Amino acid sequence: MQVYRCDELAVVTPPGRHLAEKLEEMGLDANDLAARMGYTPKAVNDILQGNCRITPDVAIALEMVTEIPASFWLRSQIAYDEFLSRERIKASLTDQSLWKKSFPDEVNVREWVQEKKDESKSLMPLLKFFAVASPKAWDGYYKNARLKVAFSISLAEVKDPYATSAWIRRGEILSDRDPMEKQEQIPVRKRLKAALPEIIAFAAANKTLPKREKKITYWTPEPEVVDDCMTGLQEICRKIGIRVLFVQNFKSAPVYGMYRWYKDVPLIQLHDRFKKRETMWYTFFHELAHVLYHGKKGICLQNIEITHNYPEKEDEANCFAQKCMMDAGFKV
Known part of the structure; x- marks a missing residue:
C-alpha cells in the first residue's frame, strides 16, 4: 500500500x-x-x-x-x-526563499519562530509566526497597510519593514498570551489622568538602570533584561487598562516604542535595550500621550525613519513627555 x-x-x-x-x-x-x-x-x-x-x-x-x-x-x-x-x-x-532571508537571523535565535528539525528551509514556521498564508499576504498586511484601521502608516516607509513587522508581531503574540479586558477610550483616559502623578513619582524613584553582570546585546533573550522597574510600570498601567510590553528590537530596525490599540486594549510597546533609563521614560511618556490625547485608529512608531501622517500629534506627544520628565526630576 x-x-x-x-x-x-x-x-x-x-x-x-x-x-x-x-x-x-x-x-x-x-x-x-x-x-x-x-x-x-x-x-x-x-x-x-x-x-x-x-x-x-x-x-x-x-x-x-x-x-x-x-x-x-x-x-x-x-x-x-x-x-x-x-x-x-x-x-x-x-x-520565495529570498523572502525568508529578508528577516533578521535573531528571529530564529530568540526562538520567536518555532521551527522543527526538518523545517530549516521551509517558510511555513515564519508564515505561522505572522499568522499569514503567504509572503504575498504579508506584503498586503504589513508593507501595503491594507488594514487601514490598524495602521495609519505603511511599513514600506521604514528602513527595514521585515524586522519592524517581526517586532510588532511579537508584541501581538505576547499580548494574546496574557489577555486583558476590553477597554473604552474615555474611561481609560480618566483613569490615566488620575494615576499620572503616581506614574511620575514612580519614574522619579527609578531614574537609573541596574548594574548588569554581562553585556546586553540584540541576541540576548528578552526575559534576561526586564527588571523590577519595568514590571512595576507594567503593573501600574495594567490597573489603568493599558498594556505595556517590553519587546527586544533589532539592530536594523531600532524602533524605541509604539502606541496602538490592539484588540480593544491600548498597547504601549517599548524595546528592552535602553542604555539610559532617561531614554526609556521619555519614550514611555511620549507613547502615553498618544493614549491620553489621540484616537484608537492608527499606530505610532517612535525612532524609525518614517514620515508621520500627523506631525502635530508627535509634537504634542513630545511636549507632554518633556513636561512629565521635568516633573519627575529629569533634566530635559
Missing part, C-alpha cells in the same frame, strides 16, 4: 487504496462494485485510481456496499486533499 505523510503525526493514504483493499477482502472486483453501486465501471476505476473525489453521495453508496461508514470515506478524502494541497503550497513557496 502506498502511504503519504502530511506531518509527523498523521499518515495519509489515498481513499482508493482503502477501497481496493476492501474489495479484495470482499472478493469483489471493480465491475462487481460498479454494478452494486449503480455506477459505470469507469467511474469506479476513477475512484480507485484517485482521479475522482469521493463525494457524500459516493461515500453513502460505499457504506451500503462495504458496511464501512460514509464518514470514514469522507475523512479519508479530506485528509488526502489536505496532503495534496500542502504539497502544492510547499512547492509554490520554494521559489
